[in-house]
Amino acid sequence: MKDSPPAAGAVRPAAVVAAVPVLTSVVPSTGPAAGNNNVTLNGSGFSGVTAVLFGTKPALGYTVDSTTKITAVAPSGTGTVAVTVKTPGGTSNSVAYTYAAQPSLTSVSPSQGPSSGGTTVILTGTGLSAATAVTFGSTPAAGYTVNSATQITAVAPAGTGAVPITVTTPGGTTGPVYFFYVNAPTVTSVSPGQGPASGGTTVILTGADLSAATAVTFGSTPATGYTVNSPSQITAVAPAGTGSVAVTVTGPGGVSNSVIYTYVASPVLSSLVPVLGPTGAGAGVTLTGSGLTTTTAVRFGAVSAAFTVLSDTTVAAYAPAGVPGPVLVNVTTAGGTSNSLTYTRVAPPVI
Numbered sequence: 001m002k003d004s005p006p007a008a009g010a011v012r013p014a015a016v017v018a019a020v021p022v023l024t025s026v027v028p029s030t031g032p033a034a035g036n037n038n039v040t041l042n043g044s045g046f047s048g049v050t051a052v053l054f055g056t057k058p059a060l061g062y063t064v065d066s067t068t069k070i071t072a073v074a075p076s077g078t079g080t081v082a083v084t085v086k087t088p089g090g091t092s093n094s095v096a097y098t099y100a101a102q103p104s105l106t107s108v109s110p111s112q113g114p115s116s117g118g119t120t121v122i123l124t125g126t127g128l129s130a131a132t133a134v135t136f137g138s139t140p141a142a143g144y145t146v147n148s149a150t151q152i153t154a155v156a157p158a159g160t161g162a163v164p165i166t167v168t169t170p171g172g173t174t175g176p177v178y179f180f181y182v183n184a185p186t187v188t189s190v191s192p193g194q195g196p197a198s199g200g201t202t203v204i205l206t207g208a209d210l211s212a213a214t215a216v217t218f219g220s221t222p223a224t225g226y227t228v229n230s231p232s233q234i235t236a237v238a239p240a241g242t243g244s245v246a247v248t249v250t251g252p253g254g255v256s257n258s259v260i261y262t263y264v265a266s267p268v269l270s271s272l273v274p275v276l277g278p279t280g281a282g283a284g285v286t287l288t289g290s291g292l293t294t295t296t297a298v299r300f301g302a303v304s305a306a307f308t309v310l311s312d313t314t315v316a317a318y319a320p321a322g323v324p325g326p327v328l329v330n331v332t333t334a335g336g337t338s339n340s341l342t343y344t345r346v347a348p349p350v351i
Helices: none
Strands: 022-027 030-032 038-044 051-054 061-066 069-073 079-087 095-100 104-109 112-114 120-126 133-136 143-148 151-155 162-169 177-182 186-191 194-196 202-208 215-218 225-230 233-237 244-251 259-264 268-273 276-278 283-290 297-300 303-311 314-319 325-333 341-346
Touching (some): 022 079, 022 095, 038 079, 268 341, 283 325
Parallel strands (some): 030 095, 112 177, 276 341
Antiparallel strands (some): 038 069, 104 120, 120 151, 133 162, 162 177, 186 202, 268 283, 297 325, 303 314, 325 341
16 A cells, blocks of 8 residues: 555655764874874864775775764875865864874994993984884883974983983884993902002002993092003003002993002101111111101112111112212112111221
């Protein structure tokens, strides 16, 4: 049976008109120029979505999660584009989406530091303004500050070996530059272990990981000069000082342990007993003074004498043979050379 025609005066139902979709935000609002990243579109009226556009390009894919949310995959692009949503109700308003340039890193300075971390480094490159992460290998930087689009200051975390540093921005992740974790130097000995308070003694420091030494310090005073001979040896010149001080070596890996170097006061001679003696060798002479413990030589003029150190104040010496007349006697110790006293050789009587 055919449907009966509507009665005269009956009201026909109104056609349902779909609402125009409204777009309120795109999160994130920036992404890499290569695209292929997920973005969330928030708004209303997302029923029967037929297209999501980034500028004139369709999304690589999208999922309508609800009438207020769409998850889309951004296509590739450049600059800032208008994102819109199409439904049977029409095309939404637009929200800006910006394609960020791919960041790059060209250098890190310094490029090495201690395995304990804490080294402040300067990263140089391009497109770094909106950095969201700085990574040393798989470990995040201990902290970082974006100084400009071309520079970041970062603090290295603890680590070992050579690790790639990368920076991540909305535009993607940079290629790597390398940071090298190095061991702190170690010092096992200093030779000689003592010298005059006036400084100037050349000493040999022995240890390990000394190649990249940046400082050699005696107490709080820098060495007068130093030369790195090998990874295990440094030749340094002691500065002036007093007492016993800790000698350390500083390198990119940190500060070494310390070894002790002792400053020795200059020796002083106060008397010779006796002050007269024969021209022949072997006469005993007692030298009295101070700072004599480390005596290394007793000289009568230019001639060395045999000697025995009895105490810090006394040395027993045996005068060498010489011509009649006065000769200057002095003592050399780790603290330097003493003042001189006069010893006089007397010729034997002639009969």
